[in-house]
Amino acid sequence: xxxxxxxxxxxxxxxxxxxxxxxxxxxxxxxxxxxxxxxxxxxxxxxxxxxxxxxxxxxxxxxxxxxxxxxxxxxxxxxxxxxxxxxxxxxxxxxxxxxxxxxxxxxxxxxxxxxxxxxxxxxxxxxxxxxxxxxxxxxxxxxxxxxxxxxxxxxxxxxxxxxxxxxxxxxxxxxxxxxxxxxxxxxxxxxxxxxxxxxxxxxxxxxxxxxxxxxxxxxxxxxxxxxxxxxxxxxxxxxxxxxxxxxxxxxxxxxxxxxxxxxxxxxxxxxxxxxxxxxxxxxxxxxxxxxxxxxxxxxxxxxxxxxxxxxxxxxxxxxxxxxxxxxxxxxxxxxxxxxxxxxxxxxxxxxxxxxxxxxxxx
Ligand code: KG4
Ligand code: ZN
Numbered sequence: 097x098x099x100x101x102x103x104x105x106x107x108x109x110x111x112x113x114x115x116x117x118x119x120x121x122x123x124x125x126x127x128x129x130x131x132x133x134x135x136x137x138x139x140x141x142x143x144x145x146x147x148x149x150x151x152x153x154x155x156x157x158x159x160x161x162x163x164x165x166x167x168x169x170x171x172x173x174x175x176x177x178x179x180x181x182x183x184x185x186x187x188x189x190x191x192x193x194x195x196x197x198x199x200x201x202x203x204x205x206x207x208x209x210x211x212x213x214x215x216x217x218x219x220x221x222x223x224x225x226x227x228x229x230x231x232x233x234x235x236x237x238x239x240x241x242x243x244x245x246x247x248x249x250x251x252x253x254x255x256x257x258x259x260x261x262x263x264x265x266x267x268x269x270x271x272x273x274x275x276x277x278x279x280x281x282x283x284x285x286x287x288x289x290x291x292x293x294x295x296x297x298x299x300x301x302x303x304x305x306x307x308x309x310x311x312x313x314x315x316x317x318x319x320x321x322x323x324x325x326x327x328x329x330x331x332x333x334x335x336x337x338x339x340x341x342x343x344x345x346x347x348x349x350x351x352x353x354x355x356x357x358x359x360x361x362x363x364x365x366x367x368x369x370x371x372x373x374x375x376x377x378x379x380x381x382x383x384x385x386x387x388x389x390x391x392x393x394x395x396x397x398x399x400x401x402x403x404x405x406x407x408x409x410x411x412x413x414x415x416x417x418x419x420x421x422x423x424x425x426x427x428x429x430x431x432x433x434x435x436x437x438x439x440x441x442x443x444x445x446x447x448x449x450x451x452x453x454x455x456x457x458x
Contacts, residue, residue, distance in 0.1 A: 112189025
């Protein structure tokens, strides 16, 4: 293998959903640096359909990747000669979209004799915190909040994960997207809700916090449920619509955003304290939310838990985080994926290790 574990540069591709992204990320003596990062978002095109259309997404990735690759390498002032490995997200996500990035990366790998690393998308989100100037060192607790996942994960080492909590229905980002649609706001819902909620009264409506019952009684302390919250907003909207007055969108959005932030903060703080983890890391698209950031930081101070949000530009999908996850593996040494590795719509994070076995899992 051509890389030196203490010093490596990767070219990384991310195409699991509706962002086509390419980045060059380097590692030197334990410090990671994003040399270049390009993202072409398709969100505007999908917005007119109210969500991601898989067929359109794959086509746009095919169109976007060649120029993104050229631009990312040019921004970094390097050629493929200066790259030590190529990485691409291979699971989970939309299969057609994943295939575009994965085939592109494997082709570059074969043509330029570079190691290929097939990265788990959630491992990418987890690794995004290492792109901070002063990142926390494992073990720590991660709250991963994206459009597809809401999970509390103990990161024992950079590549060792234990899931402690999860959503039993909608993910937090999905709740933002669905509630935005109910309120007549655009896709993606998170930024749209944040924008109108800024001027709203977050105490005007009281929405439920969605607890998950245990079969024998009591509640799962670190689990989440957002579908009841979405239904509660729907009922409120229906009741208000009957009054034939303009919908108080700002207050509804602020009250919804507040309860989501509170529930995420309360359960993750409790988990960090009970697990005796001194640091709490927040990653994924919803980690871009300002109300969540504010509340989490103030509770962190109150409970003496170190709170670290991934850099805001690397919260929503991007390729720099995929590069960071690949570098975590390269730093350990001995990790590369088979060129026969395919893609998978679903794959558990706890089994991300299998993506680097010579006997590929899919
Ligand atoms: O991590 P991400 O880009 O893609 C997935 O892997 O799912 O997350 C996208 C999700 C969407 O549901 C979007 O509405 C949400 O993140 N999101 C936000 C914000 N920005 C993006 N949610 C709340 N506040 C934001 N500022
Ligand atoms: Zn994501």
